[in-house]
Amino acid sequence: MKITSIIVIIFISVFFAIYGIATSQWYLTAIPIGFLFGFFLQKGDLCASSAMSEAIMFKDRSKLWGFWVAIVTTMLSLALIDYLGWISVNPKPFMWLSSIVGGLIFGVGMVFAGGCISGVLYKGGTGNINSIMALMGVPFGVAAVELGPLNDMHIWMKSLTINGSDGEALTLFSVTGIPYVILAILFVAGTILYVVLHKRKFNFAVPLKSSWKPWVAGIALGLLGIFAYLTSDASGRNYPLGATHGVYQYSLVIFEKNENLQYVTAKPDMSKQITESKLKSPSQSAPKKKVNVWLVLLVLSLIAGSWVSGTLSGQSKLLPKNPQQTLIALLGGLMIGAGAAIAGGCSIGNIMSGWGMMSLGNFIFGIVVLLANWATTYFYLMGGKIGK
Numbered sequence: 526m527k528i529t530s531i532i533v534i535i536f537i538s539v540f541f542a543i544y545g546i547a548t549s550q551w552y553l554t555a556i557p558i559g560f561l562f563g564f565f566l567q568k569g570d571l572c573a574s575s576a577m578s579e580a581i582m583f584k585d586r587s588k589l590w591g592f593w594v595a596i597v598t599t600m601l602s603l604a605l606i607d608y609l610g611w612i613s614v615n616p617k618p619f620m621w622l623s624s625i626v627g628g629l630i631f632g633v634g635m636v637f638a639g640g641c642i643s644g645v646l647y648k649g650g651t652g653n654i655n656s657i658m659a660l661m662g663v664p665f666g667v668a669a670v671e672l673g674p675l676n677d678m679h680i681w682m683k684s685l686t687i688n689g690s691d692g693e694a695l696t697l698f699s700v701t702g703i704p705y706v707i708l709a710i711l712f713v714a715g716t717i718l719y720v721v722l723h724k725r726k727f728n729f730a731v732p733l734k735s736s737w738k739p740w741v742a743g744i745a746l747g748l749l750g751i752f753a754y755l756t757s758d759a760s761g762r763n764y765p766l767g768a769t770h771g772v773y774q775y776s777l778v779i780f781e782k783n784e785n786l787q788y789v790t791a792k793p794d795m796s797k798q799i800t801e802s803k804l805k806s807p808s809q810s811a812p813k814k815k816v817n818v819w820l821v822l823l824v825l826s827l828i829a830g831s832w833v834s835g836t837l838s839g840q841s842k843l844l845p846k847n848p849q850q851t852l853i854a855l856l857g858g859l860m861i862g863a864g865a866a867i868a869g870g871c872s873i874g875n876i877m878s879g880w881g882m883m884s885l886g887n888f889i890f891g892i893v894v895l896l897a898n899w900a901t902t903y904f905y906l907m908g909g910k911i912g913k
Contacts, residue, residue: 559826569742572644573872591739598747599881627868632897634860651835659858664776666862767874771824
């Protein structure tokens with residue numbers, strides 16, 4: 526039965542890849558991209574929370590290294606397609622306070638949740654009850670920021686955004702004046718030099734029935750970012766891989782009235798938008814909540830891809846947890862949802878993709894997340910005490 530299900534899921538993914546390309550309905554390509562996204566994450570067990578926590582708990586930096594490889598591969602991938610003119614990268618603005626506050630909440634919450642947002646997606650897809658519970662909390666955390674009691678604070682912090690002299694987002698390449706593609710090459714060269722100096726062994730194995738080295742999965746994710754950005758842009762979302770708002774928008778599809786939603790499936794026609802804006806009257810009702818179909822399909826397919834990957838390696842099975850831990854995971858889910866909403870993204874959107882586009886605000890977010898994760902891991906998971 527499982528093998529049949531795997532074949533069906535793979536067939537569906539391939540079908541939508543071909544159909545989406547052939548008909549220029551690019552949002553449908555999110556299905557195979559999401560499938561591969563989940564497959565690669567599960568194969569390398571690349572959860573940012575686990576990567577950070579295990580570096581101090583077990584002195585195991587393999588996943589953290591894999592995440593770094595994903596980042597630098599993303600840097601080079603996105604810089605090249607930007608240089609070729611295939612896309613124009615859209616780094617996030619320098620929301621310094623949002624990055625700090627959101628990063629702090631996200632970093633603490635990910636330890637309680639047992640994963641970042643993409644982490645609880647792929648772990649939940651393989652049957653981890655705590656991850657499933659954390660995933661249920663994510664939309665409520667996002668909604669608290671986007672629509673609820675934290676919205677006023679969120680808007681105020683966003684008002685403190687610092688832009689460049691021409692109004693552009695502050696990035697490493699805009700501040701240094703060094704071309705984006707050159708900086709990306711330098712980061713990759715530095716990473717390769719580190720590998721050579723530390724005599725790291727290469728074992729580029731990609732077996733279907735066992736786990737991969739985290740750095741191998743990292744390269745696969747970074748390269749996937751090329752196709753993700755190209756099709757996401759064509760579907761009306763000028764950004765590469767992400768997860769937070771896909772989870773939130775999926776919840777809107779389920780719980781919100783359809784007439785209150787605006788489904789985005791393609792690049793907006795700017796001339797049409799300008800005409801429509803002139804026709805709007807001041808008394809017009811509140812704007813509809815946008816749902817980017819590409820992003821929603823991405824996160825749903827991610828779960829399917831992780832299940833297939835885990836099933837092939839015998840890791841997809843229901844994993845009951847202690848009820849107290851499950852409640853804490855729910856709290857963690859609320860926190861990572863709120864933290865990601867405040868900062869404008871999660872470990873994928875703000876660190877892998879955000880660092881890939883060299884956004885200064887996202888660099889701050891990533892550093893704060895790392896420090897908050899380590900502090901929470903030390904005190905909560907390791908029973909650490911001040912002064913010891």
